[in-house]
Amino acid sequence: MDQIKLTQFSHGGGCGCKIAPGVLSELLSQMPPGLVPPDLLVGTDTADDAAVYRLNDRQAVVATTDFFTPIVDDPRDFGRIAATNALSDVYAMGGTPIFALAIVGMPLDKLPGEVIGRILEGGASVCREAGIPVAGGHSIDVLEPIYGLVGIGVVDPARVRTNSGAREGDALILSKPLGIGILSAGLKKGILSADGYAEMLRWTTTLNRVGAKLAELDGVHAMTDVTGFGLAGHLLEMCRGAGLAAEVEFDSLPVIPEALHLVRDGVATGASSRNWASYGASVSMRGDASEWQRKLVTDPQTSGGLLISCAPALANEVLALIEAAQGNAARVIGHMRAGSPVLTVA
Template structure:
């Protein structure tokens, strides 16, 4: 079992194996219009993190699914990362998860049952940490290992936070440092140190449950989690949803130190380039910015942090909640303003 490397079965790992945003938009454009009942508060219109359906004046169901191929070789770590990432979409809507369903696809002729068991054990451990059961699921025999969850949560309809609610003048806050995709690329190339791997696991298995607390602050206007499309891509979705322009101060971005060094040395994922090709025309980099900065803002974040748009008066409260939940990782990175939907990296 120790000789099996899960990443050898993956053509792309973690959120880096997501379909590129430009291709995804083309595919979704072909999907026929579906039913739009009045109680469907959040559907596909704003590329949000999860669907929200109102049950009554005080309760709404939040539903999401997320799964991917291995980003690490350790099976238990893979399960933990995938589960943390899947539940993030529930928290990003301001909701509290209540149960999950497992999504399992494994090459049964290549992986021993013991390895698969460790993957499932890792996912279950994160669900226990979140205080929810895995109440069922579905499994198939496939060519690449796939694991993830369907996450089900509840929220007061008045507390739903989407990626489209930002207001001009809002401050942008990021709750986790960037660089997960770079670290995963470094791992595949054999360049990642033990300390770098520990940082990678630390952040990818840190639950974004602070999102449910943040939704209780009226001045928090929008939230999304930063995953496969990178910081620039998910912020651009926020800009398009609100009809606003975002300005980010690159020097204020929190970055995992080893990821900064690796990307400066040219290490990056293929997904970073695909992301830029999909939405780069709507992202303005500061004059003379080196290529590694572009790679960092498009770096796919597996189980990344929350991107929060809030009124200036609530910044201290937001940062305090993040610090209480996961340490002093929260960082002010920019602001929202009037203008055509665009991301400016200053």
């Protein structure tokens, strides 16, 4: 069992195996319009993290699903990362999870039952940390290992935070450091250090539960979590939703140190190139920007941080809440400004 490497079964790993944003947009454009009841507060129109349905004036249901192929070889670590990533969408909407359903697809002829059990236990351990049960799920026999969750949460309708509420002049804050996709590429190449793996595991298993507290602040106008489309892709979604432009200071970006060394040496995922091909025309980087800098802002994050748009006067309070929840890694990385939905990386 110890000789089995989960990543050998997957053509991509973590959120790096998401369909590229340009392709996804084309596919979704072919979906016929559906029923949109007035109590559906958040649906498919803003590319948000989860759906939100109002039950009454004080309660709304937050529903999301997320699953992917292995990003690491250790079964329990894979389960922990996938579960943390799935619950992030509930927190990004300002909600609090109340239960989860497991999504399981496994090559039963290749993986021993003990390995599959460790994946499930890893996911369940994260749900216990979040204070929720895994109340059911569904499993199938497939060619590649797949694991994730349906996350169900609750939120006050007045406290829902979408990716489209940003305002001109808002400060942009990123709650976790970038570089997860780069570290995963280093792992596949066999060049990731033990310390680098520990940092990767630390951040991908850190719950974004601070999102529920941030949503209680009136000056927090928009939130999303940074995952497979990279920082640039998810910030552009925020720009399009608000009808604004964004400016980011590259030197202000929090980055996992080993990821910075690896990307400078040319280590990156194929998903980074696919991301750039999908939205690079809407990103302006400074004239002396290097290829590795482009790779970093498009790097697919698995279980990445929250991207928060808030009133500038509130930035220090937001940073303090994040630090109390998960350590001092959050940074103010830029601001929203008037203009067409483009991103400038200075």
